[in-house]
Amino acid sequence: MNVLFLSSLYAPNIGGGAEIVLQRTVEGLHQRGMNVCVLTxxxxxxxxxxxxxxxxxxxxxxxxxxxxxxxxxxxxxxRLSWHVRDRYNMGMRAYVRQVMRMENIGLVVCHNLGGWSVAVWDEISKAGVPIVQVLHDMYLLCPGSLMFKKRQCCGGPCTLCSTLRQGHAERSAQVDAVVGVSHFLLDRLQNARFFRNASAHVIYNASPKVEEVQRPHPQGRLADSEPLRFGYLGTLSDHKGVRWMIEQFKRLPFNATLQIAGRGQQDYEREIRQLAEADENIHFVGYQSPESFYRQIDVALVPSLWNEPFGMVAVEACAHSVPVIASHRGGLPEIIREGINGLLCDPDEPESLALAMLRLYRQPELRRQLAAQARASVAPLLDMDRMLDGYQQLFSQVYQNKGTFHESQPASEPL
Known part of the structure; x- marks a missing residue:
């Protein structure tokens, strides 16, 4: 079976975690001897x-x-003009048709569809080739993929999003199997009546085996009189809660530091640096590898305002025995469990983030307990073989059932 992975971006063009996980999956299956190729x-x-x-x-x-x-x-x-064309990009179908023929493709695994649009489902279905759709974000409900506007999560698609996504749910009936990287994401799309003919699966993303680093004090620092060191690693953007995090940190009534690692769009980064510039305990440290960064902090912050589909950064923090304070949004509660490997806060209660930070300052024994339990709590998510086994078994199942799915005809193409 020759498998084609179709995605908006692929290495070295990395837009985020979805592309990183996709590359790990493709290369892992290739190393196992599967015939794979990528179209991006x-x-x-x-x-x-x-x-x-x-x-x-x-x-x-x-x-x-x-x-x-x-x-x-x-x-x-x-951007609006781009999204209007991306509602159904007829021209991109020819590329899919050409590569499927050249590579004699038996199964297509679609990841992020930005740029391709759902037109590719019609082309693949027309060729009688089964489709597996892997969900990484809210693209099928929202052109911006976030369902986040004016610092708030959208309760549902707005009028513009509904217009630009008209007919998408009906077209998804051609998909044979759908994979969510979290239960939250899969449920959200199914509740919107997507993928009614598809078998549904959750396969969590996996990070390559993170070696257990030798922290100075594996169960938390012994010198509790030192400043408590908080840290954020990720994209600098509003939906990631960076502004909220800085505002809450500045209210803390105890000695602490905040390291912010990552990059963002220039205008936003300038704004948050101005917000933090009066506080000498807030440091922007640029790009940092997880291995280096998590040695330097005591508590990781994942203050997402949007519904984070998964949250690999939370997994990596726990893998380095660092407890996490995370938002109770999206897929994050599937990783961070209260009192096990961290604490949860609620963006609808802004002070909850500062209160969680204060709690870990006042309760060093709890902080040490969370640190001691963190790595074991995410052990399954550090197992690449688990993720690859899940995909390989699913692909075999879908391929073996080839010909039994595509009973419904593709919807007519939009004007």
């Missing part, structure tokens, strides 16, 4: 063949107003 978008016109660590990668020139992998954020009108 690119900036150059036409179809270009590439190789990434022994895996064949096809890069298709995006047929839209601009390529979406860029440091510069286009203006609102340009």
């Amino acid at each position: 978008t690119g900036a150059e016109p036409g179809l270009v063949e590439d190789q990434v660590k022994g895996v064949k990668v096809y890069r298709a020139g995006l047929l839209n107003t601009y390529w979406h992998f860029s440091d510069q954020r286009p203006n609102a009108l340009a």
Whole structure:
């Protein structure tokens, strides 16, 4: 069986955690002897063949107003024009058809569809090839993929989102199996009446085996008189709760430091640096590897305001025996469990974040207990073989059932 992985981006073009997990999956299955290749978008016109660590990668020139992998954020009108075309990008179907024929594809695994649009489902279904859709975000409900606006999670699609996603749920009936990277994400799409004919699965993302690092005090620092060291590692953006985190940290009535590692769009990064500049205990440290960063802090903060689909950063913190304070949003409560490996806070109760930080300051024994339990609590999520086994078994099952699914005809193409 020849398997095609289709995604918006692929290495070395990494937009976020979804692309990192996809690369790990593809390379892991390739090393197991599976015949895999990748089809992704690119900036150059036409179809270009590439190789990434022994895996064949096809890069298709995006047929839209601009390529979406860029440091510069286009203006609102340009973004709207892009999303209108991305509702159903008919032109991208030809690339899918061409690669499926060249590689004699028996199964297509779709990941992020930005740039491709749901038009690819129609093309794959037309060829009689089964489809597995892996969900990483809210793209199928919201063009921006976040369902987050004005510092609030959206209760449902707004009028514009509904218009740009008209017919998507009906088209998803062509998908044979759907995978959510969390129960939260899978339930959210199924409740919106997506994937009514698909078998449903949750396969958690896995981080490569994180070696157990030798922390100075594996169960928490002994010198509790020192400043308590909080840390944030990730994208600097509003939906990640960075502004909320800084505001709450500045209210703490005890001696503490906050290290902020990561990068964001220039305008936003300038804003939050100005917000923090009067506090000498807040430090922006730029890019940091998890191995280096988690040696330097006592408590990790994951203060997401949006519904985080999974939260690999929380897994990696626990893997380094660092307890986590995380938002009770999205898939994060499936990783961080109150009193086991961290504490949960609620963005709807802004002071809850500062109160959680204060609790871990006042209760050093609790902090040490959480640190001691953190790594074991995420052990299954550090097992790449577990994730690869799950996907491999699912692909075999779907392929063996080939021909029994596509009973419904693809919906008519939009004008």
